[in-house]
Each structure stands twice: as C-alpha cells, then as structure tokens.
Amino acid sequence: MALCACALAGSDGRATQTAEKVWREAVHEAEAGHREHALELLSQVIETAPDFLPARQQRARMLFDDGQFADALNDAGEAARLDPDDGLTAMLHAECLRRSGRNEEAIREYDRAGSLQVAGTDLYDGRAAAWAAAGQFAKAIDDYDRDLRAHPDDAVALLGRGNARAGLGDDSNALIDLDAAVRLDPKNADAWISRARVLSKLNRNQDALTDLTRAIILEPKDANLHLVRAAVLEKMERHQEALQDRDTAVQLGPDLPEAYTARGESWAELGLTEKAIADESIAIRLNPALAEPWFARGQAKFAAEDLPGAREDLAHALTLREKYDEAQRLLAAIDGKLNPVVEAKPAVPVIAPHAPAAPAPKSSMSAEEHDLRARKLIAAGRLQDAIAESSEAIRLKPDFAPAWNGRAYAHLRAREYRQALADANEAIRLDPKYKNALQVRAAAQRAVSKSQ
Numbered sequence: 001m002a003l004c005a006c007a008l009a010g011s012d013g014r015a016t017q018t019a020e021k022v023w024r025e026a027v028h029e030a031e032a033g034h035r036e037h038a039l040e041l042l043s044q045v046i047e048t049a050p051d052f053l054p055a056r057q058q059r060a061r062m063l064f065d066d067g068q069f070a071d072a073l074n075d076a077g078e079a080a081r082l083d084p085d086d087g088l089t090a091m092l093h094a095e096c097l098r099r100s101g102r103n104e105e106a107i108r109e110y111d112r113a114g115s116l117q118v119a120g121t122d123l124y125d126g127r128a129a130a131w132a133a134a135g136q137f138a139k140a141i142d143d144y145d146r147d148l149r150a151h152p153d154d155a156v157a158l159l160g161r162g163n164a165r166a167g168l169g170d171d172s173n174a175l176i177d178l179d180a181a182v183r184l185d186p187k188n189a190d191a192w193i194s195r196a197r198v199l200s201k202l203n204r205n206q207d208a209l210t211d212l213t214r215a216i217i218l219e220p221k222d223a224n225l226h227l228v229r230a231a232v233l234e235k236m237e238r239h240q241e242a243l244q245d246r247d248t249a250v251q252l253g254p255d256l257p258e259a260y261t262a263r264g265e266s267w268a269e270l271g272l273t274e275k276a277i278a279d280e281s282i283a284i285r286l287n288p289a290l291a292e293p294w295f296a297r298g299q300a301k302f303a304a305e306d307l308p309g310a311r312e313d314l315a316h317a318l319t320l321r322e323k324y325d326e327a328q329r330l331l332a333a334i335d336g337k338l339n340p341v342v343e344a345k346p347a348v349p350v351i352a353p354h355a356p357a358a359p360a361p362k363s364s365m366s367a368e369e370h371d372l373r374a375r376k377l378i379a380a381g382r383l384q385d386a387i388a389e390s391s392e393a394i395r396l397k398p399d400f401a402p403a404w405n406g407r408a409y410a411h412l413r414a415r416e417y418r419q420a421l422a423d424a425n426e427a428i429r430l431d432p433k434y435k436n437a438l439q440v441r442a443a444a445q446r447a448v449s450k451s452q
Contacts, residue, residue, distance in 0.1 A: 029041065035062065036064075039059065042059040049135070053081055053083055057089060060072045060096065064095065069099040072096045073093075073096040076096040077141075079215075085116065090118065091123065094113055094130075095201040096351075097109055098127055098129060104132075107127060111127075113336075125144070125147055125160060131143065132163065137164040137165070137167040141168075144157045144160050152419055155181050155188065158181040159177070159194060162176075162194060162198075166198050171201055171202055171285070175199070181195075182211075189219040191217065193215045193228060196212045196215070200235065205232055209232050212228060222252070223248075225256075226246065227259060227262050230242040230243075230246045230249070230262060233245065239270070242266060243270075246262045246266050247263060249262065250279075257284075257286040257293060258290075258292075260286070261312055263406060264276040266292070267279060268300050276296070276300035280293045282354050283296075291318075291327075294314070295326065295327045297313045298311075298312075299330065300316060302334065303376060311334045315328055329368045330368055332364040333367075333372075337369070367394075367397035367400050367403060370389045370392045371389070374387075374410065375406060378413060386406070390403050391407060401430040404423050404426045404430065405423070405424065408421075408422075409440050413443075415447075420443075420444040421441060423442060424441035428441060
C-alpha cells in the first residue's frame, strides 16, 4: 500500500515512526521485486524526513544497482554526512564517486573507508580501479596485488592488474594476467577485449581478431566492440571488413558519435569524401565537444578541395584539443596554400655568362599536402604514385617522419620490403615513439626474413 507524503507529517517522534514503517515496507517491496514501488516509497520518506539514514542508504544502493550513479551519489553523500563513522556507507559513497568519474574524490573516500576498518576485495579493487582511471597505474597495481595475495584466482583483480600493466607498457606481464582472467572467467567480454588490445599492440593481430570475435559473441549488441575490431582489421589492411564492422557499430549505436567518426574515416580511406563529410557531420551534431570528428571532417573537406571549410573545421578541432599535432600540421599546410608568400622578383632578369643551370622549380604544395595525397593514393592502390608523393614530401621536409612512414607503408604494400624497412627505420630515428612506423618496420622485418 503506497502512502502519500502527508501521511508522514506530525511530531518528530511520530514522523520517525512513520518513516521507519514506510521504509520497512519499501524494503519488503524491493525484496519482492517491485523496485519502482520501493523507490517511490523511499522517495516519500526522504521528502518528509530527509535525515532518515536507512532510507538514504537503501535508495542509494538501489539507484546504484540500476546504473543511476549521479542520483545514487547524491543519496550516498547525504548518508555519509549523516553517519561519517560508518565504513560501509563510506564504501558506497566511494563507489558512486568512482562510477561518476570523480576518481580523486573516490580515492579519498576509499581511504576513509579503510580507516573505518573496511578491508578486503571490494575496497582494494574499487580503489585500484579509481587509481587506474586517474592514470596512476603503479598505485593501481599495488592495490590489485593486495587483493591477489589473498585471492590469487580473483578474475576481476587479474583483469584490472592486466589493464594497469598494459597502461604502464608492461605488455608481457599484462598478457600473463589477462590470459589468467580469460581462463577463470571466459564469459567476461571485457577480459577478451582487454587481451585483444594487448595482442594488437604486440602485432599479434590475428590472435587479437579471434579474441574480439569471441567478445562480440558474448556481447553482440555492443557497438564499441565492433569499433575495436574494425581498428584491428584496418591494421591488417582488411578495409572492407573494417567498414562492415563500423557500419554495424552505427546500426547498434545510432547515438554514438564515435561510430560515425570511425565510419567516416573508412569512407575517406576509400576516397568517398561526401559520405565521409556526412558521417562526421552527424558525429559533430551528436557531440560537438569531441575534437576527432571536427578533425576528420576537416581532412575530408581538404581532400574535396574545400580549403576554407577544412580550415574552419581544423581550427575548431584545435580549440577543443590544444595539442593536436595532425590538425596543426594540416592547418599550416592549408594556410600556406590560401595565403602563399610571394617573393619579390627583379623586373629584368640578369643572365650571367656561363650561368649554372636553373634549379628545378619548387613544388607549390607543402610536405604535409604531399603526404596527405600519398595516403589517398595508397588507399586507391596507386602505390608507385604514392611513393613519388612521399618522396616529394621528404625532399621538401627531410625530418618529416610521417612522410618517411608513408613511403615505407607504400613500399610494404608494393612488396618492396627492404625499401620499406629502410624508410621505417628512418621514421623511427626521427620519432622513436612513432607507433605506426614501429608496426610497419615489424611487418617489413617479417617479410624480409621470410624472403631470405
């Protein structure tokens, strides 16, 4: 039987008794599976008796279980204020803070829960997850270690420690943890996708693809899984399959801007700039605060020779993310094209006797523009033309690592493996952390070894 809020009115004693009665009814309704009615009763209690702690705690737990973390956080915070010495309430508050993305506050609240004699798996795993989300992977590993010393077969802790180790670049040990997590909990899609990411970093792309396919079987409606698999397929140069996965991601997540951004990039790789611009425009409409779709649309407009439109999009991408090197380079190239520097020339040419031959005319395009054209030619399968464009970019800007890597990739596609290896090595010399160049070099090395 639902009670109206007015039934809770009266003296403080009577109000407390009535609040407790309605709260007990709410607990009974929740246990019977009538969650909506239970939440309605708890809201009635809190509206009239906002300091009634059990109702705050109960509603916070129920909202948390329903994934309504922001609403749960409000109740958990009030409960923690009402009873600052209750460790379990501090734990609940910490969990709500973490799930709401407030990781530093969550860590402090986990610490407070620990000072209130709360210990064990939930505390260590929760605080470790908050450390990891804050980018403090070494501290996350310390907490996961505490849990795993007591519970060595805790699949959740192994998964978390594996991800934290991967965050530190310790891929070999990360893989050990993730292998164990998959073995202990083979129905956890997160374990498969985490292992796939590490395998892909190690250039074990076929193994990564197998793991991602298993994850998709477990979670067939997860659009993000299709996006991750598409990225691996792109590394394997299986562009049409990647496009199919990205198209599936759009169908599964019609409100997911990342899906449209990724599919737009596939269209651009295939030279279909109108479709690319259309998809990036949808992504921007869905979330105008993301820099990636603005950059991708700027690239597509540049390819379509809409320089003013490309410039506007790239400039906006830089307002959203200051350190966006690719956007900065392409914007500089566009500015150079829109505003060319005109050098003063003498009115009457002076020809000296026995003058040396005139140097070859300089390209009117920048190194960045030649590099972008090379990428388009690679996507179109015109590999020798792409090599020529990359070579021109290198002539104009010898320390431009992307041009060396672009030429290396074109040589690799053309099965000119030794040339690919030499160019990839130069790209890495110029930029030792250049991931794409490292991948191209690894592929070229394998190919050279097989040919010997």
